[in-house]
Each structure stands twice: as structure tokens, then as C-alpha cells.
Amino acid sequence: MRSNRMGWGLLAPTLIILGIFGLLPFFYVIYVGFFDWNVFSAEVGRQFAGADNYRRLVFDEEFLGSVGRTLLFAFCVVTIEMILGFLLAQTLVRDFPGKAVFRTIYALPIMIAPIAVGATWKLLTIPGFGLLPYYLDKWFGIEYQLGSHSGQAFWTTVVMDVWHWTPFVTLTMLAGLTAIPKEPLEQAQVDGANRFQVLRFLTIPMMMPVIITTLFIRIMDALRVMDEVFLLTGGGPANATRYIGILIWRVVFPQTNYGYGSAMSLLVLYMTLVLAFLLFSVLSRVGKQNTSEK
Amino acid sequence: MIDHTKAVSAPVEHKGRKGFLPMETNLFDRISISVYIFVAICLLWLRFIEPLGPNVIYGALLCVLLGIFIVRKG
């Protein structure tokens, strides 16, 4: 009994901090979400509004469009990164001189602040002196204008995210690939299986826990993308790259619509939690299957 | 004398039971699932059913009943 108390005592400071700065805002946002609270509105203070914020939210085309856009972004980014990362990891399994150097260079984007990634890409794509607009125009005759073509803006954010996070996917995949036992693969090749069959029936099933863990982390990260896009396009042109984080920022700060912003935040949190829960169940189930097979 | 030092399970591992839900769940999981379903139904209600008439309160009540059922039997 007594020592259990010590266990909780050691855990207490952590729980207190997480409670005050993690849980309290969560409950506060639920509470504020039921109020009509706009700093610049005629009525002073906040007024209870029941489910009105949510009533408005489920019909808000801007919000729903932004959610859809974020999901599309996450889908594009995660698909590209997973495939590219998996293929690139294959080439790194074997040792070759200079591998460590390439790996270190390649891992660099992971450590850079997202906002600095945005700054780098802004400098790269800015009309006037950016490399990309200049050479795209000179070599291919493509007019590259981030500020006016919504398609280009969207795909630039995708490429930026791929640049930023494919290294991470590659390195996790590589870790997974080096951890799987080599004998079954060699045995299969002796038995006459071709490369594709080995990949399809042996490597990928054995890699499943790593693949799913990476997928989980990447989906969650892609959905919360904000800083780099904020600096690169500011959500524009029009609303082409106004992902959900940027939309919330706009509702909260320039518009100071606190009640509505809370409802929006809460709904986004809700969607993330459900997604995390579903992915997590799948993840732990696959993990369990894998260990029971051993 | 030292039998109180037990290794704790990993944070991810769920020790639960099997109800009608397609996986093993503990109380925390079942409450979460109920809340998730509650919110989903209420939002869909707001969007599709309320314009036809019935207030969202009825939807919420329905969800509470469903939630109790899930927590007890899931």
C-alpha cells in the first residue's frame, strides 16, 4: 500500500502538469463551444447558445471544405511518402561506402523547424528571385505563380511535405527492413520465388507492424499540418491551401469568434480522436497477430 | 517483502473483456466508443434530421441510452 503511494507520488507532477495544460483546455473548449462569444459583437460577454454553434458548423461549407481539403492533402502526402519511403529504404538495406553520409544529409529535413521549412520553400518559390519559378519558366515554359494558381499552391504544399517527411518514413522502413530475419527471404529465393513474390508474400507481411506504426504517425501529422503552409501560402490563393489548422487560426484570431472557434476546434479534435482510436485498434490488433504467429 | 514491486504492463496493452463489440475492450475503451458514437449521431442529427422537425435533444437521449448499453454489454 505504502509504496503504491510512492508510485503515484512520483507520477504526480507529471499528472498535474498534463491536467492543467492538457486536460483543462480540453474541457474548457467543450464549455466555450456552447456559447456565443464574439469579442467584437454588439452584446458584451458571452451568451449561452446551446447547440447553435454546431448547428451552424454542420452546414458551414467553408469548414467542411477545409476538412475535405485537409483529408485530401493527408491522403496525397501519406501515399506518396509511404511508397517512396518504402522503395528508397530498399536501396539502403545493403551496406555501401558513403551510406552514412547520404543518410545524415537525407535526415536533415526531419530536424528543421516546420516554420523554417516554410521559409525555405517560400524563398525557393517566390516569384522574382526564387529558383523554381525562374527555371520552370526558362526550361519548360511553365508559368509558376504560387499566389494565383490554386492547383500549383496545393501541389507545392504536397511536395514540401514530401520533402520534409519522406526521410522519416524511409528511416523507419529501413529500421524495419534491417530487423526482419534474412533466412526466409533467402530460402524463398532458393526455392525460385521472384523478387516481386518475395516482396509481396514475405517482406511486406513481416514489415506490417512497422508500416502501420509509420502510417499512423504520418496520417496524424499530415492532418495537423499548419506552420509550414502558414508561412508558404498563408492558406491562399483564395482557400486552396486553407487547411483546418489555418481555418481555426483565422476564426480565432483575426475574427475573434471564440464560441464558434471552440466548436470548430472541438469537432476537429473529435475527428482526430476517432481516427486515432480506429487506427490504434487496427495497429494493436495487427501487432498482436504478428506476435502470436511467432 | 519486495513483492510489491511488480512490472506494469505497457501503456498500449489493453486488458479487457469481450462483449458484443468486435474486440476486447476495457471500461475506458467502452466509454470512449460511446462518446464517439454520441457525437457522431448528434452531428448527423443536426445536419439531416433536425431540418425535418425532431429536435436534437431526442437524438441526444437516444445516444445516452445507446451509450449505457455499450458500456454495460460491449
Added chain:
Amino acid sequence: MGKKRSNLGLIGTYILWTMMSIFTLLPIYWMVVVSARSRVELFSPGKFWQTTFYAQNYTNPLTSPAFQRYIANSLIIATSNALLVITLALFATYALSRWKLNGADNIFFWTITNRMAPAAAFILPLFLLFTRAFKLGDFMMFDTRIGLILLYCVFNLPFAIWLLKGIIDGIPIELDEAALVDGAGRWTILYRVILPLAAPGLAIAGILCWMFAWNEYLFAAALTSTRARTITTGLAEFVTVTGTNWGEMAAVATISLLPALIFLVFVQKYIVMGLTFGAVKE
């Protein structure tokens, strides 16, 4: 035949990875180039190489008091946060590893999803709490370093705990028991047995937490105004406030990624383990 083929494959690998390195380094290279150019040089298009160095882009921000404060704030916040996080995480992980604490695991599942959740969803409640609720007389949590230090714990603590969990679990309980038999108290065990064995893990967790705190932008932008601004918010200000001083912005961005360059060498091997919360090991 086989030998020839593997040689060909090796050349292919080199070509591929040289291209990947160029693709990776190009944006960073361009940023450094821009940071070395004056305004006039900047708008002479098509110049890819750089021979001159326009130092004013660096000296201007580095000598301005506001910017010095940003850097100091960032350093203080990141360092205090990292130290606080690894201390608390060591306690918490030890507790989780050696005692059966009912319900504690669920709390951590919840907080880990907290970390995964869109940060934007928390800026509003935190902004309101920081400006209206967390007050004590004249003291307001808004625009203070301590506010950011404690706030970053919410994101770094679950991360550090998950990372350390495997390491502490890996330290055999027999060592604790032996020390207990020798009459050592829990604190002594923690300090003499666990700390030395977990030190490498703590260092990695500390560095990664330091990087997260240094890199964080959104909360720093929402929860500070002047006194506690960090370098990342300073970087964003170049775009919005001072208009388009691209050279200085590039210089500040370059400065902001120096720690990444330095730490990369140390944690390169552990990045994967770190960023997957210890789920994928190398």
C-alpha cells in the same frame, strides 16, 4: 555475371542517392545563398552560385535587441523545458515501470493522442486560459517564458515517457531488489542505479525535446506578444510585419536551423526510435 550485376546496382544506388541528396539540400542551399545576398543582388535572376557574402543580413538581426531577446528566449525555454521534461519523465517512467498503477496507462493513451491532435485545436482554449484564468495579482501567464515551458511539457512529457518506458523496463528489477536488500531507499535507487543506466536514453529524449521546443511555432505565436517571443515567431514576423526583407529572413532561418545541424550528428541514429515513440527500433 552476378558480380557485374551488383556493380551496376551499386552505381545505380550512388546515382540515386546523389540525386536524393541534391533534392534534399537544394532548398537549404538556396536559403543560405539568399541569406548571403544584398537586395540588389537578389533580383538579378538566374544566378545560381554565390561568391560574395553580404554580412549585413546577419549582423542586422543579430545586433537588434529585439532579436537578441528572441534567441535568448528560445534558448531558455527549450533548455528549461528539456531539463524539466527528462526529470519528470524519469520519475514517471520509474513509477509506471515498478508499480502497478491502475488507470495510469489510460491517462497516457489520452495524452499521447493529445500530442497527435491538431495543435490548432488547442490554441483558443489555451489563449483564453492564459489571458483570463491563469492570473495571480499582476502576474499573467500570457507572454511569459514559464507559461511556454510548462505548456511544452504537455507535448514532450508523454513523448519522453514513451521513449523511456522501454529503457527503464529493460533495467532488471533484480538490481532494484538487490539495492533494497542492501537498505537503499527508493531515491537512492533512482539516483544511483536507474539514472546511470538510463542516461543515454535520457540524453536522447532531452535532445529531441529540446528540438521540439526550439522548433515550436504555433503556441509561441498565439501565447506571447513581445516579452517571451521565440526565434520561430520572429522568423514568421519577417513575412507579415517588416514586409519583404528576404535576405534577413533567410539569415534568421539559417540561424534557426543551426541547432538542428549540430544535434543531427548526435541523434541521427536514434531519430527513428525517437519519432516513433520507441515503437520502431534500430
